[in-house]
Amino acid sequence: MSAPEPTTKSGFDIRDLKNLFGGGGSLKQFGILGALVVIIIFFQIWTGGKTLQPGNIINIVQQYSYILILAIGMVMVIIAGHIDLSVGSVAAFTGIIVAIAMQDWNFPWWAGILLGLVVGAAIGAWQGFWVAYIGVPAFIVTLAGMLIWRGGNQLIGDSATVPVNGEFQNIGKGYLPEIGLGLPFNALTMLLGLIVVAILIGLEIRGRRTRKVMGAASDPLWISIVRVVILSAVVMVAAYLFATGREGTSFPVSGIILVLLVVAYSFLTNNTIIGRHIYAVGGNKHAAELSGVNSKRVNFFVMMNMSVLAALAGMIFVARSQASGPFDGTGWELDAIAAVFIGGAAVSGGIGTVAGSIIGGLVMAVLSNGLALKGIQSDLVQIIKGLVLLIAVGVDVFNKTQGRPSLIGLMTRKSGTGSSNDSTTSEVTPGGGTPDTAKPADLPR
Amino acid sequence: MVIAAHTEPTILDMRSITKEFPGVKALDKVSLTVKAGEIHSICGENGAGKSTLMKVLSGVYPFGTYEGDIVFQGEVVRFSGIKQSESAGIVIIHQELALIPELSITENIFLGNEPGKGGVINWVDAQSRAIELLARVGLDDDPDTAVKNLGVGKQQLVEIAKALNKNVKLLILDEPTAALNESDSQHLLDLILGLKGRGISSIMISHKLNEIEQISDSITIIRDGKSIETLDVKGDGVDEDRIIRGMVGRTLGNRFPERTGEAGEVFFEIKDWNVQHPLTAERMVVKNSSFTVRRGEVVGFAGLMGAGRTELAMSIFGRSYGKFLSGQVFKDGKEIKLRTVSEAIDNGIAYVSEDRKALGLNLLDTIKRSIVSAKLTKISRGSVVNDTEEAQISEQYRKSLRIKTPTVEEGVNKLSGGNQQKVVLAKWMFTDPDLLILDEPTRGIDVGAKAEIYQIIRDLAAQGKGIIMISSELPELLGVSDRIYTIFEGKITNELPVDKADPETLMRSMTSSSQKVAAR
Numbered sequence: 001m002s003a004p005e006p007t008t009k010s011g012f013d014i015r016d017l018k019n020l021f022g023g024g025g026s027l028k029q030f031g032i033l034g035a036l037v038v039i040i041i042f043f044q045i046w047t048g049g050k051t052l053q054p055g056n057i058i059n060i061v062q063q064y065s066y067i068l069i070l071a072i073g074m075v076m077v078i079i080a081g082h083i084d085l086s087v088g089s090v091a092a093f094t095g096i097i098v099a100i101a102m103q104d105w106n107f108p109w110w111a112g113i114l115l116g117l118v119v120g121a122a123i124g125a126w127q128g129f130w131v132a133y134i135g136v137p138a139f140i141v142t143l144a145g146m147l148i149w150r151g152g153n154q155l156i157g158d159s160a161t162v163p164v165n166g167e168f169q170n171i172g173k174g175y176l177p178e179i180g181l182g183l184p185f186n187a188l189t190m191l192l193g194l195i196v197v198a199i200l201i202g203l204e205i206r207g208r209r210t211r212k213v214m215g216a217a218s219d220p221l222w223i224s225i226v227r228v229v230i231l232s233a234v235v236m237v238a239a240y241l242f243a244t245g246r247e248g249t250s251f252p253v254s255g256i257i258l259v260l261l262v263v264a265y266s267f268l269t270n271n272t273i274i275g276r277h278i279y280a281v282g283g284n285k286h287a288a289e290l291s292g293v294n295s296k297r298v299n300f301f302v303m304m305n306m307s308v309l310a311a312l313a314g315m316i317f318v319a320r321s322q323a324s325g326p327f328d329g330t331g332w333e334l335d336a337i338a339a340v341f342i343g344g345a346a347v348s349g350g351i352g353t354v355a356g357s358i359i360g361g362l363v364m365a366v367l368s369n370g371l372a373l374k375g376i377q378s379d380l381v382q383i384i385k386g387l388v389l390l391i392a393v394g395v396d397v398f399n400k401t402q403g404r405p406s407l408i409g410l411m412t413r414k415s416g417t418g419s420s421n422d423s424t425t426s427e428v429t430p431g432g433g434t435p436d437t438a439k440p441a442d443l444p445r
Numbered sequence: 446m447v448i449a450a451h452t453e454p455t456i457l458d459m460r461s462i463t464k465e466f467p468g469v470k471a472l473d474k475v476s477l478t479v480k481a482g483e484i485h486s487i488c489g490e491n492g493a494g495k496s497t498l499m500k501v502l503s504g505v506y507p508f509g510t511y512e513g514d515i516v517f518q519g520e521v522v523r524f525s526g527i528k529q530s531e532s533a534g535i536v537i538i539h540q541e542l543a544l545i546p547e548l549s550i551t552e553n554i555f556l557g558n559e560p561g562k563g564g565v566i567n568w569v570d571a572q573s574r575a576i577e578l579l580a581r582v583g584l585d586d587d588p589d590t591a592v593k594n595l596g597v598g599k600q601q602l603v604e605i606a607k608a609l610n611k612n613v614k615l616l617i618l619d620e621p622t623a624a625l626n627e628s629d630s631q632h633l634l635d636l637i638l639g640l641k642g643r644g645i646s647s648i649m650i651s652h653k654l655n656e657i658e659q660i661s662d663s664i665t666i667i668r669d670g671k672s673i674e675t676l677d678v679k680g681d682g683v684d685e686d687r688i689i690r691g692m693v694g695r696t697l698g699n700r701f702p703e704r705t706g707e708a709g710e711v712f713f714e715i716k717d718w719n720v721q722h723p724l725t726a727e728r729m730v731v732k733n734s735s736f737t738v739r740r741g742e743v744v745g746f747a748g749l750m751g752a753g754r755t756e757l758a759m760s761i762f763g764r765s766y767g768k769f770l771s772g773q774v775f776k777d778g779k780e781i782k783l784r785t786v787s788e789a790i791d792n793g794i795a796y797v798s799e800d801r802k803a804l805g806l807n808l809l810d811t812i813k814r815s816i817v818s819a820k821l822t823k824i825s826r827g828s829v830v831n832d833t834e835e836a837q838i839s840e841q842y843r844k845s846l847r848i849k850t851p852t853v854e855e856g857v858n859k860l861s862g863g864n865q866q867k868v869v870l871a872k873w874m875f876t877d878p879d880l881l882i883l884d885e886p887t888r889g890i891d892v893g894a895k896a897e898i899y900q901i902i903r904d905l906a907a908q909g910k911g912i913i914m915i916s917s918e919l920p921e922l923l924g925v926s927d928r929i930y931t932i933f934e935g936k937i938t939n940e941l942p943v944d945k946a947d948p949e950t951l952m953r954s955m956t957s958s959s960q961k962v963a964a965r
Contacts, residue, residue: 210833213840273821273828280818283807290765290796290804291819291872292787350809 032344032356032392036363043370050373051366054245057238058252062172062320064365065254066091066313068358070336071343072265073302073309075357078340079269080302081282081349082131082138086123086145087336088329090307091314093149094119098315099162099324109168113315120311123149124304132299141303146333154326161325164318172319174253185243186250192259193239197232199263204228254316261309266354278302283350338385339364342392363388455516456481456615456646457502462513464494464501471497472511475672477665479615484637484647486657488692489667490891495650498667499617502648503537504530518614534614538604540623546593551575553592554607578606582636596751598629605636616640616647622656623889626749626917627952634660652891654685666691689892700892701924702900706907708927709740713880713911718772720760720935730756730767732935738880738911743902745926745943746915747951753935754915755799758882762796763789776879790819795878797869799885799915805869806857813839813853815868820876842871846901863894870901881905882913887921899925919948931955 043051050056070087077084098116101107107115123145130141176188204224211218218224242251269275280288281295289295313332318324343360345352367388371381461474472494479485487495500506502515504524515522517533524530527537544553551568554575561567575588582602592600601621608616618637622630630653637647638660651657657664664683666673673691676683689700714737722728730753738744748754759766761774763786774781776792783789789796798804806815816839817824824834839853846867850860857868866886873881883902887895902925906912916922922929929946931939931954939954 210836213833213836271830271832273825273830276814276818276821276830279810279814280807283809284803286804287798287807288818290762290786290798292763292785292790294785294787350807 032342032359032363035392036359036366039363039366039370043366043373047370047373051370052241054241055249056369056373057241058175058245058249060365060369061255061258062252063369064361065252065258066316067332067335067339067365068258068361069261069309069313069316070332071339071357071361072261072354073306074333074336075340075343075345075352075354076265076269076278076302077138077306078337078345078347079282079349079352080278080299081285082299082302083337084127084138084142084303084306084310085333086127086142086149087306087310087313088332089146089149089153090120090123090310091317091329091332092153092324092326093123093156093314094311095314095318095324095328096153096157096162096326098168099164099318100156102165102168103162109165109170112164112168113171116311116315117308120308120314121304123311124307125300127307128300128303131303132296138303153324153328157324157326159326161323163323168315169319169322171253171257172316172321175248175250176253176256178250185240187243189243189251190236190239192251192256193236193243196235196239196259200231200235201228254320257312257316262354262358269354274298274301279350335364336361338389342389344396360392363392454481455479456518457648458514458516459498459502460514460516462498462501462511462515464497464506464511471670472501473670474513475667475670477672478675479646479648480663482641482644482646483662484641484649484660486649486651486661486664487667488651488654488657488664488688490692490893493667493692493891494670495667496619499537499619499648499650502530503527503535503617505537531611534612535617536608536611536613536615537617538601538608538619538621540620542597542600542604544592544600544603547591549589549591550579550586550595550603550606551588553603554578554588554610556607558610574610575606578609579603581609582606583632596629598625598632601625601629601633602636605633605640613645616645618647618649618651620651620889621649622651622653626751628749630656652889654688657688658683658685664688668692692892700896700899701921702896702903704903704927706741706909708742709909711737712740712777713738714775715761716773716775718757718760719770720756720766720772721768721770723767726768730935731760734772734932734935734937736930736937736940738913740879740911741906741909742928743906743912743914743926745922745929746913746932747919747922747929748915748932748955749917752932752955754932755884756935757932758796758884758913758915761789762786762794762882765796790876790878793877793879794882795819795873795876795880796882797873797884797886799888801862801865801869801888806865806872808856808858810857811854812843812848812850812857812860812868815857816842816853816871816875819872823875823877838875839871842875846871847897861890861894863890863897866890866894866898867901870898874905878910880911880913882915884915885917886914887916887918895921919951922951923948 040051070091074084074087094116097119098107098112101115102109102112127138127141127145130136131138176186176192179187181187204227208218208224219227239251242255267275269278277288277293277298278301280291280293281298285295288298314329317328321328339361340352340357341347341360342363343352343356343358345357364385367385368381371384376384455478457477457479459475459477461476462472463470463474464472475494475498477485477487477498487498489495497506501511504527507525508523515524517535522530522533524533530537545556548556551571555566555571559566560570560574572588579586579588579602582605584599584602584606586595586599592603595603605616616637621633621637625633634656637649640647649657649661658678661678663678664676666676666688668691676687676691681687714735716735718731718734719729720731722730734757736744746754746757756766760769761783763783765786774783781792783792783794802808807818810818813835817830817835821830824831824838836853842848843850843853848860848864848867848871850864857865860868870886886902887898890898899921902912902914906927914922914926923943923946926943929941929943929951930937931941931951933955939950941950
C-alpha cells in the first residue's frame, strides 16, 4: 500500500527510515501506528508493567474483539459514504434470538450461530434495501434500526436476561486448546504466531515483486528486511505473551475469529472486484456508475455485511457474558465509528482501510484498558476518549490542510525529499482554480 | 476617468515574484505589469504557474509565503488574505464559480458583504442595488431567482456583478469562458470590454487563444514558472501562432495529426433516437436522431452547449441520461440493447465524459487502479483482482500514452488536467472498445497535451476503432474528424464530410434547424 519515492536509491540512507512503516503516501497510518505504540509504552510504564502482562492482553482481546469486528464492517460502510448507527441494537437483537433459540428451542450451539448470522443478514437486507433501493440516507435508516432492534430485543426477551449454554460460551470465552506436548507455553498460540510471520514475509516478497514488474523502485532491501524483522518480532513476542498466561488460558477464540476476519476483509477490500467497487462508489458515485459499477448493489452489500458482522459481534458478547440482556451493545456504534475515524477514514467516504480501523480500535482499547487498570472513573475515561478522537482526527485534518507552509511545513521542506509533502499541498489548494497547476515537481518533464 | 494614452500609468506591478512549495518552485522571479484600464491576458500551459501567480496577487497565498513585491496603484501592498485584496479593489473570479446554488441572485451578490446595521440585513437596499448591478452586467433576471436556475453563462455574470459591488479596480478572471457556449462567451467578452471603458482593468487567464487575441491589450506569457515575455497585441502584430510559440517555446508545426488509414464500412448505427428530459416529461432532449459510424473513422459532433450532444451520447451509453423513449442501436448489422452501462461496455462501447473530475475519475484513487476500473473482470479470476497484472497493464499505458508521473501508484489528483485525461483514455482503451465516444476530450487541458490527445485519437482510429468526438471547438473538430454532424435543439441538423465543412457552415447548422444544407 505504501508508495515510496521512485528514486533509485542504493545503500543506506537514513531518510529511508520513514518508509519503514508505510512512508510516502500513507504517513497517516504510520502516525496512528506510532500513536498506538506510544500509548502502549506509556501505559506499560504508568501501570508498572501491568498493561503487557499476559492476563491483561488476553483480557483486552476478549473485551474488545467485538468492537474491532464492528470496525471492520463499519469502515466499509464509511468508505462507501454511509454510516451505521444500528450495530449495537442489531447485536443485541441477534443475541436475544440466539439465546432463546438455544434455551427454549434446544438449538445446538452451531445452529444458534448459524441462526444468528441469518438474522443479521436478514436485518442487513432490510436496511440495505432502504438505503440502496429507496435511497433513504443510511443515517436515517440505521437511526430507525437502532430503535427498532433495541425495542425488538426487549420485546422478545421481555426485557429480561437469557443465559446461554457452556459450549456456545466458547466463542466469547474460549481459548486455543493445549495439545499436551509438555512445552512451557501454549503450542498452538505460538504456531499461530509463526503462521502470521510467514504471511508477513510472503506479503513483503510479493509486494517487492509487484513493484519490480511495475518498473517502480522498491524500498532498499535492508528496509524490507528490517521491517519484516521488526514486525515478526512484535508478532512473536505477542504470541509468547498470549501463550504464557495463566493456566488454561491462551490466545482467545474471539481473537482468532477477529484475525481471520481482518485477513479476509483486508483481502476483500483490496483485491476483489467488490472491494474496488466499494472504494469507487465512495470516491465518486457518478464516475463509478459510468464505469459500469452497480452502486445500488454495492450499497446493499455494505449495509448487509455490516449487520452480519454486528450479529457476530453480538453473539461473541453474549457468549462472553454468558447471557443476553436488554442493554447489550449500548453505545457500540460510537466506539466502532470512532475506531474507523481514528484509523484514518474520511467522513465523506472513499478513504479508509481495514488495517487502519483495527489500529484505531486498538488505540481506544488500550486506552480504556489502561485507564481502567489505573482505576480512573468512567466519567473521566469518556472525556479522555472523546478528546483522543477529536485530537487524532484534528491532527489528521491539520496535516492535510497544510496548503501554506506552516512552521512544520517549512521545517520539512528543507529535509527529506518533499514528495509526500507537496502532494498534500496540491490536494487542498484552496479557492478552486485548477488543482492541476500545483504540480509536484518530481514529474519528469 | 480619462486616461491619457501616452502616459499609461500602471495599476499593478508584480516584481520578481518567487513562490515555492515544498520541493517545487512554482514561480521563479515572475514579473507582471498591468497598465491602468487595460485588459491583460496571461497565457501559459497548465502548470506554468498562472493560477499560482493570481493566488499570490489576491492574497490566497498571504504576504510572507512568497518573495518579491506587489505594487498596486503605486503602493507596495502586503495582503494577508483575500478580504484585504478585495478591499483594495482586486477581485478574483475563479474558474469554478463560488456561488451558492440555493441562494438567490441578491443573496449571492451580497454574501459576505451584506448591507445593513448590527447584523440585520437591509433587504430593500440590497434588492435595489442588485437590480442596478445586474443592469450593469446586462442581466435582466429577477434578482430573487435562485442561482441554480440560471445557466452557467448567467452565473458568470452574477459573479461579475458581485465583483462590481466590491468596487473592483482590477478584475481577475480565471478561465471565464471555459464552460460557456459561443454566444455567452461573446457576451462576457463584450462585458469585459465594457468594464474597461469604465476604467476597470482586467487580468484574464484563458486557454482560448482566439478570445485572448480578440480582447487583450497585452499578453504576458508564463512558461515553467517564469515570465517569458509581454506582448503588445496591437503593436506587435500578435496572432495565435505567435502566442503558442511563446507558450510552448517552439512552433507547433501542425497542431493536428495526419489522417492515416481509410475509414472502413459502417459498423455502428443509431436509428430514430428519442430521449426525454429526466424530470420534465414534455421536454425532448434528443429528437429522432439517426447517425452512423464507420470503422476507423472519427465522427465529429458539433453543437452549442445545451444542444443535446452530451445527452445523446450518455443516453446511448447504457441510458445514463434522461428517459429513453425509442430508438434502435445496430452494431455490425445486428440490433443490440444497451440498457445499462455494463451492457454498453460489454458491447464494446466506451464513453469519456466531458466532466473529467465529476464523472470520469475517482480522484481519491491511484492511477493504476483507475486505469483498470472500468473492466476489472478482465484481470480478475473468480472476482479476485490480479494486482501484478494491474501493475503491468497500467505501466504499459503510462508508457504508451506518455502519462507524466513517477509511478502509476500516484493518486490521479496529483496529475495535471492533460495527464488525467490520458488516464481516462487509458481506462476506456483498456475495455477494448470498438466505439469510443469522446465528450470534449481536450477541455481544460493545455496546448501541448491537446496535440498528444489528438494523436491518440487518430491512432485509435487507425487501429480500426470508431470514434465519436463531441467538441465545442470548431478548429479541433475540423482538424481531427473525418465527418461532422451538427446538432441543434436535440436534432441532428446536418452531416458534412470534413473537406466540405467550414466554420461558417457548421455554425449555421448549429444555430438553426431550418437550413439543412445539402452536402452530398
